[in-house]
Amino acid sequence: MAAQIYSGEKYASRRREISANLAKRPEFHDSKPLPFMTREEKILESSRKLTLISKHMNEIIDPSDKRELYHLNCEVLGIEGNPMALHGDMFIPALTAQASDEQQEKWLSRALRREIIGTYAQTELGHGTNLRKLETIATYDVDTQEFVLHTPQITALKWWPGNLGKSSNYAVVVALMIIKGKNYGPQTFMVPLRDEKTHQPLKGITIGDIGPKLAYNIVDNGFLGFDHYRIPRTNLLMRHTRVEPDGTFVKPPHAKINYSAMVHVRSYMITGQAIMLAYALTIATRYSSVRRQGQIDTTQPEVKVLEYQTQQHRLFPSIARAYAFVFAGAETVRLYERVLQEVETGNVSLMADLHALTSGLKSVVTHQTAQGIEQARMACGGHGYSQASYISEIFGVAVGGCTYEGENLVMLQQLARYLVKSAGLVQAGQSSKLGPLVAYLGAKSDSTSLIDRTPTPGFAEYVKTFQHIARKQTLKAAQKLFGFMEKGDTREVAWNKSTVELNRASRLHTRLYIVEAFVRRVEEVADPRLKEVLTDLLRLHVNYELLDVAAYALEDGFLSSSQLDYIREQLYFYLAKIRPNAVSLVDSWEFSDRELRSVLGRRDGNVYENLFAWAKASPLNKTDVLPSVDKYLKPLMESARASKL
Numbered sequence: 001m002a003a004q005i006y007s008g009e010k011y012a013s014r015r016r017e018i019s020a021n022l023a024k025r026p027e028f029h030d031s032k033p034l035p036f037m038t039r040e041e042k043i044l045e046s047s048r049k050l051t052l053i054s055k056h057m058n059e060i061i062d063p064s065d066k067r068e069l070y071h072l073n074c075e076v077l078g079i080e081g082n083p084m085a086l087h088g089d090m091f092i093p094a095l096t097a098q099a100s101d102e103q104q105e106k107w108l109s110r111a112l113r114r115e116i117i118g119t120y121a122q123t124e125l126g127h128g129t130n131l132r133k134l135e136t137i138a139t140y141d142v143d144t145q146e147f148v149l150h151t152p153q154i155t156a157l158k159w160w161p162g163n164l165g166k167s168s169n170y171a172v173v174v175a176l177m178i179i180k181g182k183n184y185g186p187q188t189f190m191v192p193l194r195d196e197k198t199h200q201p202l203k204g205i206t207i208g209d210i211g212p213k214l215a216y217n218i219v220d221n222g223f224l225g226f227d228h229y230r231i232p233r234t235n236l237l238m239r240h241t242r243v244e245p246d247g248t249f250v251k252p253p254h255a256k257i258n259y260s261a262m263v264h265v266r267s268y269m270i271t272g273q274a275i276m277l278a279y280a281l282t283i284a285t286r287y288s289s290v291r292r293q294g295q296i297d298t299t300q301p302e303v304k305v306l307e308y309q310t311q312q313h314r315l316f317p318s319i320a321r322a323y324a325f326v327f328a329g330a331e332t333v334r335l336y337e338r339v340l341q342e343v344e345t346g347n348v349s350l351m352a353d354l355h356a357l358t359s360g361l362k363s364v365v366t367h368q369t370a371q372g373i374e375q376a377r378m379a380c381g382g383h384g385y386s387q388a389s390y391i392s393e394i395f396g397v398a399v400g401g402c403t404y405e406g407e408n409l410v411m412l413q414q415l416a417r418y419l420v421k422s423a424g425l426v427q428a429g430q431s432s433k434l435g436p437l438v439a440y441l442g443a444k445s446d447s448t449s450l451i452d453r454t455p456t457p458g459f460a461e462y463v464k465t466f467q468h469i470a471r472k473q474t475l476k477a478a479q480k481l482f483g484f485m486e487k488g489d490t491r492e493v494a495w496n497k498s499t500v501e502l503n504r505a506s507r508l509h510t511r512l513y514i515v516e517a518f519v520r521r522v523e524e525v526a527d528p529r530l531k532e533v534l535t536d537l538l539r540l541h542v543n544y545e546l547l548d549v550a551a552y553a554l555e556d557g558f559l560s561s562s563q564l565d566y567i568r569e570q571l572y573f574y575l576a577k578i579r580p581n582a583v584s585l586v587d588s589w590e591f592s593d594r595e596l597r598s599v600l601g602r603r604d605g606n607v608y609e610n611l612f613a614w615a616k617a618s619p620l621n622k623t624d625v626l627p628s629v630d631k632y633l634k635p636l637m638e639s640a641r642a643s644k645l
């Protein structure tokens with residue numbers, strides 16, 4: 001099963017080898033539990049481990065393999081980030097996709113060797129979503145052949161970029177490019193921020209950390225201001241866009257080619273989110289198979305809480321989602337790598353499809369992941385609320401994904417634009433022009449779903465029902481938009497009046513894609529035992545997901561109430577059927593205890609002993625009497641006693 005999760009036996013066994021290797025190297029382990037450290041201590045500890053990784057990486061992984069590096073980072077550095085997180089996630093991808101060969105020779109090679117540390121500085125205090133209205137300006141000075149970077153007002157300060165505050169000495173900065181008074185929109189520049197020897201900020205640069213956040217606090221998200229700061233013309237990233245010495249602008253083959261670093265993260269983060277969801281579910285499912293509370297049969301001992309149908313309903317659909325997301329994530333990464341290669345040859349035809357797909361997936365997956373993690377926390381009762389579970393930290397990190405790389409409700413609208421165009425083709429009788437991701441929009445629905453008409457309906461019946469729902473909502477939302485426009489609204493106003501419905505269409509389209517990705521994967525499985533378990537999980541998934549969106553199919557009679565009853569019964573049947581395999585389904589992700597960092601979710605199941613040992617190690621228990629008691633509480637109690645006398 002691990003080979004299914006990690007797209008092949010080769011990587012699944014490499015993960016095991018890497019974990020086994022690290023188990024023998026205590027210097028790579030957390031020196032104490034992360035929840036017991038201050039933010040400063042965590043940053044120091046993370047930098048220590050980062051240095052070790054840099055020194056010994058070649059002994060443990062193949063550094064050219066992104067997935068091996070990702071696993072090494074998960075084990076050693078964990079999810080709370082590290083001082084070079086953005087270096088790998090965005091700085092290097094931006095240079096790879098946007099710097100010319102010559103620029104790559106100069107900077108990418110140094111970045112890969114970790115001679116310099118970089119980040120991606122785009123968001124500002126005043127603008128994150130609307131990139132066309134960024135306020136940092138890069139004005140071209142033809143005389144000196146330099147760009148002058150400037151922060152004209154407080155809202156133009158870069159704000160949020162990860163590792164900008166303290167760790168990075170370079171950044172790919174996004175600024176509005178002005179040449180001879182003309183605004184050429186957001187462009188990307190390579191910008192030195194700090195002296196390479198002293199690490200002091202360079203003259204003209206104001207820089208610092210933005211302070212603690214909900215989570216992800218090892219990362220020094222930062223602010224940055226420029227005071228007429230000059231960089232050479234050749235620091236504009238020029239793989240696709242160019243500015244000649246005389247200020248002539250050479251257009252790229254696609255207007256949004258500069259957005260590639262965002263598309264990179266959106267493509268990879270689907271898998272990252274699946275993994276964080278699986279972390280929380282591993283903890284909660286293991287704990288639920290140890291925790292005993294209450295009885296189902298009063299003549300029998302107390303049961304494991306995992307025997308309760310409510311507990312299964314709380315956890316198992318999310319287990320199915322974690323599998324669905326990791327399968328969809330693998331497809332997304334494949335498409336991203338393909339588009340990256342095609343863009344290299346000048347073929348930008350798939351950029352819009354990739355953008356639409358990743359915009360929808362990042363939004364739906366991050367939202368459902370956060371919901372699933374929070375349910376996993378509650379499934380652990382009081383102990384879930386303790387940082388010993390580590391689930392609150394996992395939630396905090398994962399839920400950041402709802403905001404970064406494009407706020408979810410904004411990104412759903414990006415997919416909606418694509419869907420509306422596709423709906424327009426359908427309306428114009430040009431369905432043959434629809435791309436493969438939206439071809440279903442042009443097909444005709446059956447008059448009703450066939451879901452309960454055969455003893456065991458195939459997945460095709462479910463897919464058809466999801467298609468019917470997504471198609472109906474897309475065409476309806478587009479119709480609403482076109483209707484407002486016909487009545488005289490501008491497109492923008494009409495769009496705003498239709499966005500709730502348009503975003504619903506985007507979610508339904510994306511949920512259909514996720515179901516289809518799951519079906520595709522299960523169909524590929526050869527081993528019959530594995531296929532049976534995954535088929536059960538997929539059956540749980542399709543029934544759970546369909547119930548969640550059934551209103552759309554009930555309102556036009558595509559599904560009847562008796563079919564709905566059937567779907568509910570199927571759901572309950574598969575909850576019970578999956579129960580014996582539940583722990584194996586989470587164990588199959590093969591997370592080591594070091595990677596999980598959860599006292600509650602350890603493989604040995606000794607929850608109570610482990611919790612007690614953890615509590616005893618809490619810094620507050622170093623002494624029996626805290627200074628705060630000596631200083632305040634004792635005098636308070638003493639004066640209360642004295643006044644009583």
Ligand SMILES: CC/C=C\C/C=C\C/C=C\C/C=C\C/C=C\C/C=C\CC/C=C/C(=O)SCCNC(=O)CCNC(=O)[C@H](O)C(C)(C)COP(=O)(O)OP(=O)(O)OC[C@H]1O[C@@H](n2cnc3c(N)ncnc32)[C@H](O)[C@@H]1OP(=O)(O)O
Binds near residue numbers: 132259260263268406
């Ligand atoms: C994971 C396990 C396996 C292996 C691991 C291996 C490697 C590990 C690698 C990665 C790590 C994995 C996971 C990462 C985990 C964590 C990440 C950590 C930290 C994250 C740090 C966060 C960073 C950031 O947040 S950076 C800042 C991000 N900011 C945004 O996203 C801003 C959002 N806004 C926008 O993108 C844009 O403004 C917009 C909303 C898209 C609008 O743009 P604009 O106004 O310019 O355009 P229009 O709306 O007018 O649209 C015009 C037109 O263009 C199309 N368009 C827009 N964007 C794109 C695009 N990118 N590509 C193609 N086309 C695009 C748009 O759809 C319109 O088209 P139409 O006119 O045809 O409709």
Ligand SMILES: Cc1cc2nc3c(=O)[nH]c(=O)nc-3n(C[C@H](O)[C@H](O)[C@H](O)COP(=O)(O)OP(=O)(O)OC[C@H]3O[C@@H](n4cnc5c(N)ncnc54)[C@H](O)[C@@H]3O)c2cc1C
Binds near residue numbers: 121122162221403
């Ligand atoms: C953990 C974390 C890490 C980050 N790392 C980086 C980084 O490394 N580099 C970087 O550059 N940035 C980074 N960011 C910034 C991040 O990309 C932005 O916060 C994000 O893109 C959202 O933009 P915003 O903050 O301007 O939100 P806003 O756009 O102000 O959103 C506020 C609200 O307005 C709504 N809204 C906005 N526009 C529209 C619209 N057109 N239609 C409907 N509703 C709308 C949103 O849906 C939301 O509800 C990070 C953020 C976080 C939380």
